[in-house]
Amino acid sequence: MVSFPNKLTEEMRQKIFEHQASFNLISGVVILHDIRDWSIVFMSERGLNDLKISEEELYSMTNEVYHARFFNADDAADYVPKISALMQKNSDTATVSFYQQLKFPDSPQWRWHLSSIRIFMRDDDGKPLITITISIPVDAMHHMAAKADRLLEENNFLRNNYTNFSKLSKREQTILREIALGKSSIEIADELCISPTTVDTHRRNIREKLNTKSSFEISKYARAFDLI
Structure with a gap:
């Protein structure tokens, strides 16, 4: 059973609860932020397992502590302005993507991720309230790209050699x-x-x-x- 930070309203809890099962099926990590203080109000199971952290511990962290513990601060100069512009644009269809370096408890090495963020929920006045971010390891993306290249190569081979095969x-x-x-x-x-x-x-x-x-x-x- 998913748990939520105490500060969330019943409407916010219900909105997240309706989607949390599908969030856990996504191959990347799903993170929801309350933009009032940019604290995390939901993280999919994959992310909790990667960070080796419980929901309770995660929700008790401030945004500053969370980023200092897991993220490379140098990357913020790139993605913070992009996210600010996204909030000002205030569009349901706009998405911002950026690269981030994360450090997991089981490794001292930074690992690159590609993250995409958009507005997930608005308040009664139509202002952004919660954002959704999906983060995918770059290594996994390289694997998918390599697989796509192989499929494309085989497809080209099939078209070019169909006459012979027939x-x-x-x-x-x-x-x-x-x-x-x-x-x-x-x-x-x-x-x-x-x-x-x-x-x-x-x-x-x-x-x-x-x-x-x-x-x-x-x-x-x-x-x-x-x-x-």
Whole structure:
């Protein structure tokens, strides 16, 4: 059960409670700030685990203590003006992104994060009351970018080589998959109940149709066309 700072109104508690389950499903860390003093009024479970801190301890911290403990003060010169401009703009659709360095209890090293902040809740007069920030480790972003690059490369390979692949029969596609999995002609023959000589013939035909010369190229076809 999520707990809240005592200063929150029932309306603020209800608003956060309605979203807290989905906040905990987000891959990054979700933080809600009360902009009256910029204290934290909610942090998702991932963030609490990373900081090795309880909700009670976190909510008892002032904004100054929180940032001094976990953040590199030099970064504030970049993001504080951006956040101030966001509050002045007072738009429901505006978002500000910035980089921050954090230091976790289990490591002396600073770790870069990309954070994005926007208005989450307003008061009765329509003024910003609570902001929501989502923070993602830069290392995780690099991993996602690398994965996206691989998918793009495979997609380009698929489009450029579809004509060659379409020349293969169903049997040749099956054998292509087995070759990509590293199986020998004898192993493939036993599995498909055909002779090793027939498998070797299929191998030659596959290489000719795909214009491949190595097992690596065979594997690229198998991955791009979802055979493995």
